[in-house]
Amino acid sequence: MNLIYLDNNATTKVDDAVLSAMMPYFSEQYGNASSIYEFARSASRAVQNARGQMKDFFNAENEKDIIFTSGGSESANLAIRGVLNMNKNKRHIITSKVEHPCVLNLYNQLEKEGYRVDYIGVNSNGELDLEELNEKVNFDTALVSIMFANNETGIIYPIQKVVEIVKSKNKETKVFVDGVQAAGKINIDVQELGVDLLGVSGHKFHAPKGIGALYVNPKTLITPLIIGGHQERGKRAGTENVPYIVGMGVAAGLAKDGLQYEATEVKRLRDKLETNLLKNIYNARLNTGVVNRVPNTTNIGFEYIEGELILLHLSDIGVCASSGSACTSGALEPSHVLRAMNVPFTSIHGSIRFSLSKYTTEKEIDYVIENMPPIIEKLIGISPYQDELAAIKKLKA
């Protein structure tokens, strides 16, 4: 049985080119990038080179705008806490209801610390309520943070418009964008977007886990989260993780070059998978509107059957995906993203997210299209909601 990995929003395979670029910095070029002797110079140059690659990846103005971190969560924590610490007189934050837990849980914590946080809602298509955003920005708003693309649904949020709205209401308010799920899937141009801070995580675009980056524009001041040495211009202490930084730099270059492939081929395969599952399985339902989405993601609800049970059966035939059901995470509540979109419970608990990558083949997609309907058919047989299922079947026929 071959492995069919369709969970690339969770993590991705490290690209061979990335891995081989990293290897010398474990074995031969193990110097500390901050040391002054000749031997360490190649490590230092490699970090500098990677910083340039990240600058290009973000289309930032300057290499100095890039801070290397350990990943998406650290980037978000550094950005959010960093901005708030620099604007102690402001106590208001705006975010969305559909952010990643690494951001949402931080805001819950900040509420306990005395900040007021407004959570902007989305409509049933998953689109952000920009009017609500416009109403909420005020003189006390220190930070607005909206994700670029949603990890569960793949929906892309109109960051450029968000920035326009925020800045027109309060020029001093900073905008942080969690760009983790956009990186490698769509183009990120921080200048065009006009954002103040934007974070990414390497392992979502074929670099290894444990490395990330935060873009901070020159007009935005932040305090460090990790205090210690002078690395990253005092914004992030700790010896530079040279091999991983090198790896992410290479991955960023490959990702930028691969955007066209994502937008065409990956999208074609995603659409093929989506169309066929919706067509061939009567209780399948698209959990998002046909709105602007990243090309690799689809979120389909299989009504009246439960997501974990589907995943376990998919796993038995070698297919990896994920679910917004309550049971898969150990949390007892189902996906906050799908609930914010008012997706019915019948569909949330049976929601399956497939996320493709450049390594996904047509053969793999065909395999899922062929082998998923019998699994769903079997699980429908176990469901206590036979009458409701029969009604859907009739409706669809």
Added chain:
Amino acid sequence: MWDYSEKVIEHYRNPRNVGKLDDADAIGIAGSLACGDQLKIYLKIKNNIVVDAKFQTFGCGSAVASSSILTEMIIGKSLDEVKKITNKDIADQLGGLPPEKMHCSVMGYEALEDALKNYDDYVDLDDLREEPVKEKIICQCFGVTENQIWDAIKHNGLKTVEEVTNFTKAGGACGRCKDAIKDIIDTYYKKQEKEENTSLSPAQKILKISKVIETQIAAELQKDGGDITLVDIDGSKVYVKLRGKCSGCKNAMMTLKGFVENTLKEAVDKNIEVIEVE
């Protein structure tokens, strides 16, 4: 990924007795769509024996496995035997469940209980348990009643709010009922302790008194440089030798005696009287 036992995996892959019994004598339901799992169980009963059982489950792997094994456990059993089955028995039969998944076994138990309640000849389980009916809803998010929490504590020896959440889901969403759950846990153990104490034999009582003195009282007194020695026990009279930090100060010694007496009254028997000996 969950660490499911071989048995759980086997049962969700090949669930037994799936479906509906059109001529069922009793049907039981537990859980709801909103909560993410629901179990329907159908029983065919003849001469007080469960002759057939089927189930339909909306839920995760462990929910299907719990339902499947439950039907296997009850087919061919007498109603008296079936009534004795608890969620723990279901989990044990499956070779255990991950802590966060214990509520699946509880759902099996509840569906079975519901089916038996709906069966004509059936005597209310609550009467058998000799415990008051507590249908008050504690967890609004998941609709968990006081009775369900009480049962989960009783059958599984749960001690913390987190454990109760794993077994019943109560407190797993907004968390507003966590205080109430804590109260139920405290009430349960206080009640249990009282029951234990009223049925203590004289020998058990002596052991318990000396244990409380040793573990609770002496430790507390020693913190302040004092100490206590148990001299004798005669019915409810407990003779002790006390040494306080300020031995000789009468007031301090009175306080000390009061502390010892109250602790023993609370933990063992409210009739206890502490008598100090020189």
